Amino acid sequence: MRIEQGFQPSPFPEQNVFLTDPVLPSLLKRILPLDVSAKVLPDLERLGDDVINVIRPLGSGPLMAKPTITQYDQWGRRVDALHTSEGWRKMKAISQQEGLPAIFYERQFGEYSRVYGFAKMLLMVGDTQEVFCPMSMTDGAARVLELFGNDATKEVYDRLISRDPGKGITAGQWMTERPGGSDVSLTETTAVPLQEKHSYGDVYFLNGVKWFSSATDSEISVALARTDAGDAGARGLSLFLIPLRLPLFPSLSEPKPSPISNNIFIHRLKDKIGTHALPTAELSLEGTKGYLIGPLNKGVKSIIPVLNITRVWSAVTSCGHLRKCLEIAASYATVRRVRSGTLLLSDSVIHVERLAQVSLLYRALTHMVFGVVRLMGKVECNGPKGGEQDSLRLRMLTPLWEVRVHMEENGFGRAIRDAMVEKIWEGTVVVLALDLTRAARDPRVLKSFIQWAEDVIVSWALHPLIHRPGLILVGYLTSSLYLLEHAAWSWTQKTETKDVDVEVVKRWALDNGLKGALEDVQRAMESGDAKIELDKQIAFGAGPPLIGRAEVAKL
Structure with a gap:
């Protein structure tokens, strides 16, 4: 039998990813x-x-x-x-042509x-091989220069x-070092001022060694370095603009600068x-020129x-990977037959139930993420003083996201790997939890x-959704607030999906572990030293601490 003979899996239909998205069109209709x-x-x-x-074909x-x-x-x-x-270079060009990150600054x-x-x-990321990593850092660098730059750095900005991909550049972000990882207080890189003036700023x-540079093909980077030798913590650090090559913008008559022209050396690719x-x-900086951005030691x-x-x-990246996986799974269910070809997966009760659960997760997380996105836009346009409440809420919500995503040729495997790695870049769950705790300590933020x-709850005061589970739900999870906000709008506007939107809130509250999350918080509050000690014994074994080789030699 030839390989082309016999059973062949049916290809799933690929349709417009915006029109078939279960969340985005309705969400945008509400907020725009x-x-x-x-x-x-x-x-x-x-x-x-x-x-x-x-x-998708390019990626x-x-x-x-x-x-x-x-x-x-x-x-x-x-x-x-x-x-x-x-392919990577073309994907970067497509991103720039689509206006990422230009849209954010054209405003x-x-x-x-x-x-x-x-x-x-959100629509693109699942098929772009993480090209939005350098684009995100480019966005961040542009914002820093918008806030702290001068007339000379306007060209960089x-x-x-x-x-225009022919003129546009991208940026990296160099913070991670060997001693500290996400803890920048252990930064070893030093910066020594030079007796040299430059229009960009003071030269150092x-x-x-920068242990993790995620956009090594960029033209510039922003990096932290120690400028106060007397302060070994985070307070002695300053921020620098670093060209990867010098000169940064050579004239057309000049040869292309060497990759090591600014004494930046690649130890290895990860x-x-x-x-x-x-x-x-992994990069080593050996007398690399950088220009001070913002206040010294800040x-x-x-x-x-x-x-x-x-x-x-x-956060949007993780949602986008989940979106693509859900898109493929739902589409494939319309063509894949089981039970000797008598039943489509889309008619299988058990399979559809599982797809509904994944869709529920996607809905909740997308509403939460775009709630934060909307806040960011308001704060950037109105400024902290123009919307103090928005600024405080943004400070608290920014670290509050975590997305679970779940085959190789159809893109599932890469989506899992890319999403897992990409989440690590922005700090582990513990790092984000600590950041949230710091934000919540400010009484204004809380x-x-x-x-x-309370404003969202009031909008639902006369509607049947506000029962005890809904109130408990609203009190504990931000994503539920956004789902509730959307359901309120949907019900008031009498949209075609109003019943579904209400059902999503109820299921998210009752069936998807949120009550368990609340119980976990309560257990943690009631726990004492005994639990801490038991945790240690479970993790490291019961009994006295293990002795080292030196102690063994003495026996």
Whole structure:
């Protein structure tokens, strides 16, 4: 029998990813003004076709490959030439042409520009091989220069937000080092001021090792380095703008600068579980020139906009991977037959129940993430003083996201690997939990969050949804508030999906572990030293501490 003979699996139909999305069209209809919707929705519908016809084939095709590095030329000279695939470069160009991150800074739609841009990203990200990693850092660097830059850095800023791939540049973010990981207080990289003036800012020589650079093919990076030798913690750090090559913008008559022209050396490319097309490297800075951004010794505060922005990109990334997996699973269910070909999966009660559970998760997380996205847009356009409550709530909600995502040829395997790796970039769950705790300690932040929750509840005071489970749900999970907010709008507007939207809230409250999450919080509050000791024994074994080799030798 030839391989083409016999049973062949039916290909699942691939349709416009925007029009078939179970969440995004309705969500945007609710939160976008009519004049904005009239321009944004047709563009998203166009993009929905492009994802299927252009972006998906590019992301999964032969043009997309792992990067490589040539560290020495044929004469034994150090060159550190980084080679990325044609597919990767084309994908970056597509992102820039689609306006990511340009949309956020053109602000054609004011505070809704963030919603528009991230809606595009949600549709694209599952097929882009994590090209939005460098684009997220480019967004963060642009925001830092918008806040702290000067007239001279305006050219850098303009190129970061350019839609023209021929002029546009991308940025990296160098924070992670060997001693500390996410703990920047242990940063070893030092910065020594030079007796040299530059229009970008004060010039420093940087020396150190950056253990994880996720956009090594970028033209610039922002990086933390220690400027106060007397302070070994985070307070002695400053933020720098670093060109990967010098000069940063050579004239057309000048040769292309060497990859090591700013004394930045690639130790090796990382061998990662996912994000294979993305060039991630270990770098050493050996007398690298950097330009001070923001106040001296205030680097952590200066880089916070980058962290907040990349965390939101990371959240949308995880939702986007879940969106694609759900899209494929739901579509395949319409063509796959079981029970000797007598039953479509879409008619299997058990299978449909599982798809409904995944869809429920996607709905909850997408509403939560876009709630944060909307807040970010409002704060950037109105400023902290123009919307203090929004700023406080944004501070608390930014670290509050976690998405679970779940085959190789159909993209599931890569989606799992990419999403898992990408989540780590923005801090572990523990790091994000600590960040949330710090935010909640500010009474203004908590007050703002509670006031918003009460406003949503009041809007439902006369509707049948507010029963005891709903009230408990509203009190404990932010995602439920956003689902509730959407259901309130849907019910009031008498949309076609109003019953589904209400049912989503009820199921999220009753059937998907939220009551268990509340019980976990209660148990944690009631736990004492005895539980802590038992945890240690469970993790490390009961009995006295293990003795070391030196102690064994004495016996």
